[in-house]
């Protein structure tokens with residue numbers, strides 16, 4: 001199966017568990033690291049050894065930790081911040097499986113509720129801007145938890161591995177833009193005569209909803225990117241609010257993906273029911289796969305949405321599955 005907008009690799013991971021071979025592409029390093037760590041984690045012994053190495057080296061970051069912006073001093077206790085600076089400097093998450101696995105687990109617990117994360121109180125799902133966080137912590141009088149990072153992480157590493165790991169079967173997730181990577185993968189498929197996918201299962205970004213970079217700025221900082229929340233650094237890093245660019249992304253992705261899927265494949269896409277998002281997605285799918293039969297399944301939200309939790313009671317449109325099957 002193929003997922004050109006793989007996110008945290010849910011589809012590729014499930015395909016692999018079910019014995020299928022999955023191929024994914026994700027542009028955000030945060031999503032990519034989660035997906036890679038789920039698909040091919042390092043052995044637990046290596047991850048624990050690396051955790052100790054990073055902790056042992058953290059003493060070297062005392063001076064650097066003192067010169068960090070005020071946000072970081074309010075977000076993390078001094079020893080947590082030193083550990084994070086050591087991890088940020090030393091973990092080679094792009095190249096080394098062990099470093100990537102440890103980094104993935106660190107990213108999960110980087111921020112969250114009191115007692116469940118390394119940070120002062122913050123939402124787990126997305127980081128707020130530094131100025132908002134500082135004001136909120138000040139008003140609520142909350143302080144960063146003074147944790148023993150090794151102890152904290154060991155518990156979580158053991159818990160993660162106690163669930164077992166998936167057996168590798170050649171499934172892969174690539175880091176990058178699907179518009180440029182899909183043609184390269186199609187070329188590889190032709191040259192190595194790799195069979196085409198019989199299922200394209202994906203969920204592209206929704207129009208005007210999420211900025212995957214702004215919301216994850218603190219996790220991106222730990223990966224070595226700049227220490228601030230920013231709106232956009234390049235294409236596909238905003239909230240997908242330009243209609244033509246959005247349509248072109250979807251059309252470009254589905255038309256390129258068409259070269260990697262078999263003629264009798266099924267195309268299964270989950271998206272927002274918002275009229276513009278739905279129409280742009282349908283247009284792109286029908287342009288790329290003109291000879292298939294369309295079926296739609298409505299997926300109303302079963303639980304309160306994030307904005308509902310923050311007091312927004314307006315009815316939400318929910319999601320929809322758009323499915324194209326061979327006619």
Ligand SMILES: C[S@@+](CC[C@H](N)C(=O)[O-])C[C@H]1O[C@@H](n2cnc3c(N)ncnc32)[C@H](O)[C@@H]1O
Pocket residue numbers: 004005006007008009010011025026027028031176177178179202203204205206212236249
């Ligand atoms: C709706 S999310 C997918 C969620 C995914 N199904 C999951 O379970 O995590 C859309 C994803 O597309 C990624 N994305 C946006 N533009 C992209 C591009 N040009 N190439 C590859 N991925 C892209 C975003 O970073 C985001 O993770």
